[in-house]
Amino acid sequence: MPRMRMNQAIAQAIADEMRSDPTVVVFGEDVAEAGGPFKTTDGLLIEFGPNRVRDTPISEMGFLGAAVGAAATGLRPVVEIMFIEFLGVALDQLVTQGSKFRYLSAGKVTVPMTIRASVGAGLGFAAQHSQTLESWMLASPGLKVASASGAENAYGLLRSAIQDEDPVVFLEPRRLYAVRGDVKVGSNAAIPLGQARIVRSGEDVTIVAFGSTVRVAVDAAEQAEFSAEIIDLQTLVPWDRQAVLESVARTKRLVIVEENPYSFGWGTEIATKVASELFGDLEAPVLRVTTPDVPVPFGKALEERFLPSTSYLLAQTRYLLETGTLPRPWWEGGPT
Amino acid sequence: MRQLLTPSGDLVGEAPFGLDLCVRLYRAMVVARSYDRKCVALQKQGRLATYAPFEGQEAAQIGSAAALEPDDWMVATYRDAAAMWAQGYPMELLVAGRTGDERGGSPPDHVNVLPPSITVGGHMVHAVGLAWAERLQGSSRIAITYFGDGATSEGDFHEALNFAGVYGVGCVFFCQNNGWAISMPRSAQTASETIAQKAIAYGMPGVQVDGNDLFAVYEVTRQAVERARAGEGPTLIEAVTYRLGPHTTSDDPGRYRDAGEVEEWRRRDPLERVRIFLSERGRWDPEWQAEVEEKAAREVERAVELAESLPPPAPGDVFGGMFESPPRHLREQQATLELYRAAGEG
Ligand SMILES: Cc1ncc(C[n+]2csc(CCOP(=O)(O)OP(=O)(O)O)c2C)c(N)n1
Numbered sequence: 146m147p148r149m150r151m152n153q154a155i156a157q158a159i160a161d162e163m164r165s166d167p168t169v170v171v172f173g174e175d176v177a178e179a180g181g182p183f184k185t186t187d188g189l190l191i192e193f194g195p196n197r198v199r200d201t202p203i204s205e206m207g208f209l210g211a212a213v214g215a216a217a218t219g220l221r222p223v224v225e226i227m228f229i230e231f232l233g234v235a236l237d238q239l240v241t242q243g244s245k246f247r248y249l250s251a252g253k254v255t256v257p258m259t260i261r262a263s264v265g266a267g268l269g270f271a272a273q274h275s276q277t278l279e280s281w282m283l284a285s286p287g288l289k290v291a292s293a294s295g296a297e298n299a300y301g302l303l304r305s306a307i308q309d310e311d312p313v314v315f316l317e318p319r320r321l322y323a324v325r326g327d328v329k330v331g332s333n334a335a336i337p338l339g340q341a342r343i344v345r346s347g348e349d350v351t352i353v354a355f356g357s358t359v360r361v362a363v364d365a366a367e368q369a370e371f372s373a374e375i376i377d378l379q380t381l382v383p384w385d386r387q388a389v390l391e392s393v394a395r396t397k398r399l400v401i402v403e404e405n406p407y408s409f410g411w412g413t414e415i416a417t418k419v420a421s422e423l424f425g426d427l428e429a430p431v432l433r434v435t436t437p438d439v440p441v442p443f444g445k446a447l448e449e450r451f452l453p454s455t456s457y458l459l460a461q462t463r464y465l466l467e468t469g470t471l472p473r474p475w476w477e478g479g480p481t
Numbered sequence: 482m483r484q485l486l487t488p489s490g491d492l493v494g495e496a497p498f499g500l501d502l503c504v505r506l507y508r509a510m511v512v513a514r515s516y517d518r519k520c521v522a523l524q525k526q527g528r529l530a531t532y533a534p535f536e537g538q539e540a541a542q543i544g545s546a547a548a549l550e551p552d553d554w555m556v557a558t559y560r561d562a563a564a565m566w567a568q569g570y571p572m573e574l575l576v577a578g579r580t581g582d583e584r585g586g587s588p589p590d591h592v593n594v595l596p597p598s599i600t601v602g603g604h605m606v607h608a609v610g611l612a613w614a615e616r617l618q619g620s621s622r623i624a625i626t627y628f629g630d631g632a633t634s635e636g637d638f639h640e641a642l643n644f645a646g647v648y649g650v651g652c653v654f655f656c657q658n659n660g661w662a663i664s665m666p667r668s669a670q671t672a673s674e675t676i677a678q679k680a681i682a683y684g685m686p687g688v689q690v691d692g693n694d695l696f697a698v699y700e701v702t703r704q705a706v707e708r709a710r711a712g713e714g715p716t717l718i719e720a721v722t723y724r725l726g727p728h729t730t731s732d733d734p735g736r737y738r739d740a741g742e743v744e745e746w747r748r749r750d751p752l753e754r755v756r757i758f759l760s761e762r763g764r765w766d767p768e769w770q771a772e773v774e775e776k777a778a779r780e781v782e783r784a785v786e787l788a789e790s791l792p793p794p795a796p797g798d799v800f801g802g803m804f805e806s807p808p809r810h811l812r813e814q815q816a817t818l819e820l821y822r823a824a825g826e827g
Contacts, residue, residue, distance in 0.1 A: 202634035
């Protein structure tokens with residue numbers, strides 16, 4: 146298995162899709178000449194030429210809307226939103242237009258496009274370049290939402306996203322772009338959307354993570370004196386209910402670790418499902434480890450405090466296991 | 482393209498200001514360049530977050546800001562620290578902002594400058610709203626907004642211009658066409674021959690000016706500002722300039738542009754032609770230059786010291802900045818945190 150950085154795995158997944166499917170085209174800001182601000186499209190222009198790899202003017206609404214149109218003709222556009230925040234400028238095209246065409250045309254007009262976007266904090270990019278914002282998409286029927294949690298699954302998930310017949314939002318945690326991992330490549334390496342990955346088996350507690358928090362959970366499990374099962378959801382819409390329910394039915398305790406505000410984060414959906422289905426089997430309340438309900442702070446020290454860290458997750462989970470009750474979060478003086 | 486002072490320092494029209502103001506603005510450009518280079522250096526040392534240098538654009542920013550009244554509104558971008566400073570924004574707060582301290586975003590009350598826009602294009606409409614509201618309230622304050630050539634591709638730009646044109650608001654749209662939007666050259670950004678000509682579609686005057694010419698920038702901005710203040714409506718200015726440095730400290734422009742192009746623009750340095758102009762009129766010599774530079778360096782140094790001496794924010798501060806009256810859940814979160822801190826347990 147080749148070892149590469151996550152941004153290289155992404156570039157390779159796109160390149161391999163472009164090689165096997167001539168309808169795949171790539172466009173976005175600075176993706177061609179410069180190879181992408183995070184180098185996720187490096188080398189594509191040279192190999193595939195300016196008709197299939199194009200820089201666009203700074204017009205997110207324009208190029209996302211054009212991708213919807215291009216997808217309706219049968220092309221498979223892969224568009225890059227440099228920072229998920231810029232999707233705000235183009236949101237109509239995604240949640241109200243592209244995601245609804247199949248439904249509105251009774252299946253005639255389909256939109257097989259992939260929207261890639263960098264997400265998350267940890268690089269000192271301040272409040273307007275550090276959000277995750279996946280909750281914008283989760284309640285917009287017609288969209289699928291997946292996230293890489295490292296080089297290991299970025300390749301396989303992205304290949305599936307591009308092959309999918311419907312619009313898929315593919316999230317890429319910014320702080321993982323430069324992190325290396327062993328990557329399974331080739332046409333058999335596609336990872337089906339909607340399928341979670343048991344990253345590590347364990348018995349005492351199930352920790353469900355997504356995107357940037359998977360690494361945090363794995364690190365915590367490695368340091369822990371208890372045995373934690375780590376599940377990387379990989380896809381939020383649709384999320385793998387079966388994998389989570391089966392695991393929690395065994396461990397009887399669930400911790401969800403999310404890089405997003407406590408209120409209305411995706412973990413509430415998982416928590417509700419598990420608490421309802423496994424009511425009576427659980428030996429502790431469901432614990433959600435998140436950020437507080439505030440914008441991402443700019444300063445390094447505050448940003449570190451803000452993000453769910455390995456030591457914080459460990460302290461919170463330990464408290465849950467030892468007492469069978471919920472710890473308070475750090476901002477209410479809980480264990481850190 | 483309007484030009485008054487050629488790159489070799491020849492005056493080809495009437496100077497829009499006297500020698501004293503010219504000297505003041507020259508000094509300001511020296512301070513701006515000193516600030517810019519210092520920030521790049523601080524970033525390399527890890528003392529600042531990512532920084533977007535404006536070297537090469539000093540005349541565009543200092544010349545246009547000089548045409549404003551001190552209480553006019555300014556809505557600018559991440560690359561416009563020189564214009565913001567010239568409009569009264571304390572330099573130490575500009576630096577503090579770049580160290581990652583949100584307090585840098587809060588200038589003194591008399592400074593009518595909004596936090597710089599990080600979203601490309603999202604701020605031009607704010608200038609329209611500011612100018613419109615000032616008019617509604619019977620004030621003669623106007624608003625100026627700064628943006629790049631790339632920003633003119635955003636829908637926001639077109640909506641802002643259209644709105645401003647229809648309402649006839651006192652707003653000056655100041656585009657610094659610095660040739661590049663990260664890796665995209667101006668020629669690939671728009672098929673329009675000039676950015677100034679886009680004004681025609683929105684029923685307002687559009688002026689193209691040599692953005693490295695302090696004199697011409699001041700003159701055309703002054704005219705636009707007067708027009709705005711007189712209730713005659715908005716103007717679009719395209720200042721043709723050049724970004725001599727990288728897009729930000731994390732960009733490598735060698736990947737997409739020619740060193741030759743950069744050299745060519747170095748020869749059109751906005752400071753150099755004013756220096757020649759002053760020198761020919763007996764207002765410049767090397768000793769004076771050294772003194773001006775030293776003073777500038779001291780001013781910048783002082784700002785950095787002030788910014789770095791601010792006590793670091795505490796974790797509880799993240800709850801403080803969101804609402805006039807924080808909702809109950811945030812008040813509780815913050816109060817408990819402080820309680821624990823006070824008890825030495827946080
Ligand atoms: C809505 C949005 N899209 C994209 C970006 C990423 N981005 C930041 S600066 C920039 C280039 C802007 O170019 P221009 O407007 O010409 O201004 P300059 O940076 O040259 O001063 C881009 C694409 C952003 N910040 N916001």
